Amino acid sequence: MAEKQPNEKLTTWFARSGWSKGELARQVNRRARQIGAHHVSTDTSRVRRWLDGEQPREPIPKIMSELFSERFGSVVSIEDLGLRAAIPVSTVGGGVDLPWSGPQTVQLISDYSRSDLMLNRRGFLGTSLALTAGAALIEPMQRWLAPGPTGVPTPILTAANGGEAFTGRLSEPELELLEQTTVMFRQWDAQNGGGLRRKAVVGQLHEVTDLLQETYSEDTTKRLFRLTAELAHLAGWMSYDVGMHPSAQKYYVLALHAAKEAGDRPFGALILTDMSRQMIHLNRGEDALELIHLAQYGSRDTATPRQQSLLYAMEARAYATIGEVNRCARAIRLSEDTFTDIRDGDGEPDWLKFFSPAELNAENAHSYRDLAYHSDNAQLYASLSAPVMERAVDLFRQDEDHVRSYAFNLIGMASVHLLQKEAEEAVRYAEQAVDIATKVRSERLNSRVRKTTEAASARFRGVDAVSRLKERVVQDIPEFVSVV
Structure with missing residues (x-):
């Protein structure tokens, strides 16, 4: 048996916290009682063993992640503490290393979407999945760049060989209606939010894979694969939004396979962009950076200025997550410069229209904010974030079509005010975010609201406004229990 190694990550966070071993033990016990885990009873000797490399059992890793997050006012994940993640993470081959062929892509999407529909409890599907990370994720995704044997969809599906008659009976008006439904x-x-129509999207995706069992012209086949890619991507995005991370990743990977069959490099880059966003959310900055660089390389000849700007903005987010100050600042600058190259009437696809001036400001504001968490000059980067985040809030306030994004930037503004030690202003923005969070179905938003509120409570104990905010969040946004 290998000798246990000291947990250097936990030791570093523990030293920064200023807590004693006894204080950490007391806080773990108190939080465990609050969540009903009465079997948890730890002491200073147990904390010492954790620092020496012993892995605590659930729910202690989750409790410690929450305690350190509250202490520092930013997300400190279970992995950051050198502990086992609550979401299973695989860094060896498996879940995402799938064959890059048209017929197998159709079959895999059909099987997975059918399983999702049949298992009727939200998240139950994810119990058999692990989130893939590291080389096990990046290396299979790099095959997206490899050219296919012919550069066109599989002949079996297009019936291009031998003059065989097409078996599909999908009409042009029906195909257009399917495309319009995806926009809707x-x-x-x-x-x-993602929780309201996720099952409907998965159902539509499954129906489209049924259509792809037939044969069509090359143009129709490409359009059907593009439609499949968009629906699988949307199913992934909605799964991510409701906290089903392994399921979200699975849909993203399947969407990328379908985009390759459609020959749609720009949409493939968007899928990789959102895979990168998920890794940022899970504090896996290096993986996020690899994915966004893959997206940039793969779309270097096809991306419009709007998409290039989005890619630079997400590159900045990834650099901020790992504390790369200069590279983050350069990517922010490039995102802003490239955005000015956008011209009306460029004929950009519907899926890219979301990246507006509001989104540009939002992404860059969050990059500055994250640098405040991951660098030695928190006040400088909080001051840089504040005016950019405020512009994003003002722009989203006028946009009735992106309510969830408005709420994210309200809670982002609250987090900036916390960094600037302005409790009353932080609460004012957080309360507006709560108003929206109670009306949309987004666990991602709810989680951000809860974590920001906990950070405020840890920093400003005894402030009446903060106490009122915490009481409201506990009542209106109950803790989400995910089985993935």
């Missing part, structure tokens, strides 16, 4: 699903998601 995107609008619903932006307005109401």
Whole structure:
């Protein structure tokens, strides 16, 4: 048996916290009682063993993540503490290393969407999944760049060989209606959160894979694969929004396979961008950076200025997550410069229209804010974030189609005011975010509201406004229990 190694990550966070071993033990016990885990009873000797490399059992890793997050006012994940993640994470081959062929892509999406529909409890599907990370994720995704044997969809599906008659009976008006329905699903998601229509999107995705069992012209086949990619991507995005991370990743990977069959490099880059966003959310900055660089390289000849600007903005987010100050600042600058190259009438696809001036300001504000968390000069980067975040809030306030994004930037503004030690202002913005969070179905938003509120409570104990905010959040936004 290998000798246990000291947990250097936990030791570093513990030293920064200023807590004694006894104080950490007391806080763990108190939080465990609050969540009903009465079997948890730890002491200073147990804390010492954790620092020496012993892995605590659930729910202690989750409790410690919450305690350190509250202490520092930013997300400190279980992995950051050198502990086992609550979401299973695989860094060896498996879940995402799938064959890059048209017929197998169709079958995999059909099977997975059917399983999702049949298992009727939200999240139950994810119990058999692990989130893939590291080389096990990045290396299979790099195959997106490899050219196919012919550069066109599989002949079996297009019936291009031998003059065989097409078996598909999908008419042009029906195909256009399917494409319009996908646009409508995107609008619903932006307005109401991923929880409201996720099953409907998965159902539509499954129906489209049934259509792909038939043969069509090359143009129709490409359009159907593009439609499949958009629906699978949307199913992934909605799964991510409701906290189903392994399921979200699975849909993203399947969407990327479908985009490759459609020959749609720009949309493939968007999928990789959102995979990067998920890794940022999970504090896996290096993986996020690899994915966004893959997206940039793969779309270097096809991306419009709007998409290039989005890619630079997400590159900045990834650099901020790992504390790369100069590279983050350069990517922010490039995102702003490239955005000025956008011209009206460029004929950009519907899926890219969301990246507006409001989104540009939002991404860059969050990059500055995250640098405040991951660098030695928190006040400088908080002051840089504040005016950019405020512009994002003002722009989203006028946009009735992106309510959830408005709420994210309200809670982002609250987090900036916390960094600037302005409790009353932080509460004012957080309360507006709570108003929206109670109306949309987004666990991602709810989680951000809860964590920001806990950070405020830890920093400003005894401040009446903060206490009122915490009481409201506990009552109106109950803790989400995910099985993935």
